[in-house]
Amino acid sequence: MENVEQELDWVERLAQTMTENKLHKLEFETENVSLTLRSKQAAPAPPPPPPAASSSAPEEDVEGSDVILFCSKDVGIFRVAEDLSPGTVITEGQKVGTVEAVSVEHDLIADCSGVLVEMVVQDGDPVEYGQPLLVISESEN
Amino acid sequence: MFKKVLIANRGEIALRVIRACKELGIETVAIHSDVDRETLPVLAADERVCVGPAPSMKSYLNIPQILTAAQLTEADAIHPGYGFLAERADFVEICEEQGLVFVGPSAEAIRLMGDKAEARKTMIKNGVPVMPGTDDVADVEAARAFGEEHGFPLMIKAAAGGGGKGMRVAHDASELERLFEQAANEAKSAFGDSRIYVEKFLARARHIEFQVMADQHGNVIHLGERDCSVQRRNQKLIEECPSMVLSEAKRKEGGKIAVNAAKACDYEGAGTVEFLYDEETEKFYFLEMNTRIQVEHPVTEEVCGIDLVKEQLRVAAGEKLSLKQKDVVMRGHAIECRINAEKPDEGFRPSVGTIDTLHFPGGPGVRVDSFLTSGSKVLPFYDSLLAKVIAYGADRDEALARMRRVLDEMIVSGISTTASFHRALLDNPSFLRGEVHTTFVETEYRGEASDDKG
DSSP: OOSHHHHHHHHHHHHHHHHHTTOSEEEEEOSSOEEEEEOSSOTTSOOOOOOGGGGGSOOOOOTTTTEEEEEOSSOEEEEEOTTOOTTOEEOTTOEEEEEEETTEEEEEEOSSOEEEEEESSOTTOEEOTTOEEEEEESTTO | OOSEEEEOOOHHHHHHHHHHHHHHTOEEEEEEEGGGTTSHHHHHSSEEEEEEOSSGGGTTTOHHHHHHHHHHTTOSEEEOOSSTTTTOHHHHHHHHHTTOEESSOOHHHHHHHHSHHHHHHHHHHTTOOBOSBOSSOOOHHHHHHHHHHHOSOEEEEETTOBTTBTOEEESSHHHHHHHHHHHHHHHHHHHSOOOEEEEEOOTTOEEEEEEEEEOTTSOEEEEEEEEEEEEETTEEEEEEESOTTOOHHHHHHHHHHHHHHHHHTTOOEEEEEEEEEETTTTEEEEEEEEOSOOTTHHHHHHHHTOOHHHHHHHHHTTOOOSSOGGGOOOOSEEEEEEEESEEGGGTTEEOOEEOOOEEOOOSTTEEEEEOOOTTOEEOTTSOOEEEEEEEEESSHHHHHHHHHHHHHHOEEOSSOOTHHHHHHHTTOHHHHHTOOOTTHHHHHTTTTTSOOOO
């Protein structure tokens, strides 16, 4: 980046890309720069098209916004933790399963507390990056 | 032949490989980042796997995720395209460990040609002409001694080089001392390797490269040359096949040298041997060998009537080359313009946005390799190449006339592209006369094309 103005211009473009693609979160990394942008709306909620200036609007209580989709960060075979089934109470930090990749197993650690509503994929299914695995309801805990 | 091939790339080259696979009856797996989900290659493939978020480090360069995708989809080979993992020797080795065929040369060939100083030494040993320079990597004293003995200007080059990084031209000894350190530092930060060597610098040389193709049975052929002298900062803008300046005898000579270069590293698959060509002395000087399919391969395909990507797949599967040297016939003339998402009026700054209207012309002798559709998003994460427009004609004049009408008909709205710059070049008298060299664009379009502001 050559100067601050260009950097801002560039971040603005990233933000625009994010809005246009309805992205919840965007991570960008080069040798010198590491940047994470998060949009305010929860992932499964339909993204209202807010103009850039309305980011100060209060978060609306959209129906379903308390439902969290727990997604895979890896490509591999999904293995669900043994004691997990719909209705199970999940605590943040709990291991909810693994994704088995070539020569490595990735632990799936819950990033919120709540109640498991639904398993989107079944034990043994192949999964990809960003694929929803579990639906967790935050409000019922 | 393979049953299923995974394409570890994106954009136009991913689609190009998928097309070749389809015509050969091979199933395809596209891998993609989460922002590329709706792109044409991903939609065109038989299967698709999202391997990571937008940044290439986490998706298109993410070896564990890509290998897992290959395993889950039961692919038997990986085609790397160009860029990304195409010239990573470690990736080739990992593929082999996993029982996957890498569509390309061996890890050893990639490693040897990737180290420019080692490649130079190997070429000298095998009788391939190189630009006079230091025999090996040099320190600043050795470089200065070479300059004082053989004369300036000198080109300072990084041993681990590529993409113009760590390259400087020094016109005298004091400039050499200053730039040597700069180049070493730049090479250190770009490649983690500060080794430097120097060569004589030819200001008015042409960039002429030969396409080679080799199978696993010891057969190596060349498919003539491409003239890529129209460049900007070592990035090619226009490529032509054949070159205007090579006689049939010179073509044979260059082709033979290229075949020797490929044999020197036990090459397999499609490769390109790049030369600087001095028109005055009619001499070739080895620059480097690119161990992959190249962006500009279509001009060779049009003139030689061969599908290089299909040929790559066939030889990777163990088949013999489908033709011998004597079967290679070059007919007509082909020109390629690289249409990039850049603003030519603003120092070629990247342009991003959404394409509203898109029209690629057709008609006789026209080929467009692209991955765009109306509504396509041009993102800031990746290479700016949008489309390769190739015009073929019975001779150069017909190809040029065709390219002019193609660029006039083409519509890409919503973002800025380099099409206007190409269109102007096609009327440039020096270009039309073929009087071009590797610094032509910088000297001709000083101010417009030479430098970014800031």
